[in-house]
Amino acid sequence: MSDQYGSPEPRTIRDATVDVLRGLGLTTVFANPGSTEVPFLTDLPTDLRFVLALHEGSVVGMATGWAVARDRPALVQLHTTAGLGNAVGALATARVNRAPLVVLVGQQDRRHLDLEPFLTGRLRDLAGSYPVRVEEPVTAQEVPAAVARAHHTAADARGPALVIVPMDDWSEPCDEERVHAAAGTVVRAQEADSSRLAGVAGLLDTAENPALVAGAGTDTEEGWAALTALAEHLGARVFQESFGARAGFPQDHPLYAGVLPADRPGLRDAFADHDVVLAAGAPVFRQYPYTSGPLVPAGTRVALLTDDPEEAYRSPVETAVVAPVASAVRGILERTARRTGPPRTRGGESSPAPPGENEPLSPSHVLAALAQRASPETVFVEETPSSRPEMHRLIPARRPLGFVSAAMGGLGFALPAATGIRMADPERPVIAVVGDGSSMYAVQALWSAARYSAGVLFVVLSNGGYAVMDRLAEQQGGTPSWPSFPDVSVAGVARELGCPAHCVDTYAGLVTELDEAVPHLEQRQQPLVLSVTVDAQGVFRP
Structure with missing residues (x-):
């Protein structure tokens, strides 16, 4: 210049x-x-x-x-x-x-x-x-x-x-003699020191019935392959961490055991038959309500593989290994004896029957319809607190990055995150499943999705209020102090922001819209909002 x-x-x-x-x-x-x-x-x-x-x-x-x-x-x-x-x-x-x-x-x-x-x-x-x-x-x-x-x-x-x-x-003029230098390239170790894995491997070898816990830390092609191989090697059930950001294991695998409960009695029940639990790339163990008692049954021993030192330091485990997780899982596999025995099979999840002629749509109807149509490559971005358990049940993650959510729990994540994912990886179809209340925290992201041709399908489950908060108030034996907002039109806001949007209030209309949109998501250049009216009473009750 x-x-x-x-x-x-x-x-x-x-x-x-x-x-x-x-x-x-x-x-x-x-x-x-x-x-x-x-x-x-x-x-x-x-x-x-x-x-x-x-x-x-x-x-x-x-x-x-x-x-x-x-x-x-x-x-x-x-x-x-x-x-x-x-x-x-x-x-x-x-x-x-x-x-x-x-x-x-x-x-x-x-x-x-x-x-x-x-x-x-x-x-x-x-x-x-x-x-x-x-x-x-x-x-x-x-x-x-x-x-x-x-x-x-x-x-x-x-x-x-x-x-x-x-x-x-x-x-400011750049003074080449005074500009401080920093490393141009940092090479990170990709392999775990296998000698440090002997203790965890030995623990698994002593187990009568080990279990694994997968988390966001294994949500890569390498991580899925390593954890799948270890699970099959040990014949071990694999649980998914609760409130996880991503799925760390193929959720259609016969050894997949579902999402861990987020309370201590539920955890103790889940691990009742397991004497050793190894968490790989997952916290030990994420909770939501405070409940009394230990995290795991008496006598159950717990170990952790993680690449996050802070997670290792705070985890109540017998042994924590800080290392690249996929590599550590492979090292454990190499050091443990293969177990023979009948393979476990996981029963398929039943989908709800379509609603009757005068029956309102429930979130389960919408999620089941999505599950029937979405390809295994689809990235599902979730921000529907009242329907998340049903989403886990009905829409298994079948590929790495198949499920993405906000592990922090704060709202305003799904609309912009889905947009960023689609922009970064335009070869994969992206579907965001969002509550209407959640959508309002970052609805302006729809403008960016439209502006930058991020062809995301945004499915908004519209129940006209904060359904999960209503259920929590009822659980406390009270009534909500906050109003509902059935007059808010997410589709109307989306259209004003330049994002195409359709309203759906019948099962036939839902099927028509999904049959039109879902098969073409890989090629889609334009985002689409489907605002689907669902029954506020047909949601998850914590």
Whole structure:
């Protein structure tokens, strides 16, 4: 680039940082721009792609889907206090879902920060402990290396890493002698030290009836293959972690035993016949309501394989091994004796009969109809708390990335995440199953889905209220203090955001819409919202 007299313009910190981003493969920027980001975002080089979302929660949600689908960090830019504050819930979800993100956060001009001018952000601690790293470069020359360090940490710790950059830093001349260096490439071990697996292997060999627990940490082709081989080698039932972000085992396999209960009595019942339990890439054990007593029956011994040190430290297990999980599972298989015996078979799940002529649609009717039509390659993104148990029962994950949800439990994930997944992996069909209440937390993501031709099928189960909250209130012996909202039209909002939408209130109409849309999802360029009216009483009762 040259100035008006033909002389080369000095290389800036922005130029140096863009080179770092290129080298790291961070060339898609998910953002909702603000004034403190203008110096970076204006006139982006043509090889950097800007992806706009209309709220920061959707920005981070789309980037989370992108990172999960591609299994590598995605790049986000947020606008000082307002942007980072709006995104904190989504960043928490990214951390618990273990999605690697590099997050640039804009800050006011460094030259008068001490006076706290308008839009100054108190940013370092705003997201609490959810970032895996927070970089706040002391000088502009540190920015490129800070971005590289954030990338490496996000990839290793599997979460969002923040870099706070004052707006004037981008235009600072790059002093090549003062720009700090960071590792260009970090090579990560892919194999576990097999000698450290002997204790876990020995534990399994002593078991009369071992069980396995799969989690999001084995939701890769390699992880599924390794855990399937170990389960068949041991003849062991495989449970899915509760409230998991992803499915860690093929849920149509004869040894699949279903999703673990999220309460202690339920866990003890599930493990009643098992003397050894090995969790692979899953927490030990995720709970929701507090209930008394031990997690597992007396005498049941528990071990853990994980690549997350924090998960290892907090888990009440006999032995925890921190290592690449798929490799560790293979090492366990090599060190354990094969068990002979009759294979276990899992009974098929019965689908509900279609509703009668005057019978309202239930979520089960919708989920069963989807299950009958969706291909094994379909990615199902879930955010329907009142219907999640039925979704697990009726729609098994048959391929890695077949099921994706927000392990954090916060709403506003599915619409942007499904959009990001489809953008990152346009070869796979994507169906998001969302409650109408959940959809309102990030409904603006539908604009981005339409704008960027993300051909997701969004199936909104519309019961006109917060059904799971109503059931919880009833469980407490009371009545809800909050109103329902049957007057809210998700389809109407979607259409105003440029996303095609149809309303469905009969089984015949549902079948017609699904038969038209589902077979063509792989080729679909345009998103579609199906707002399906379902009976509020026909939902999960906790």
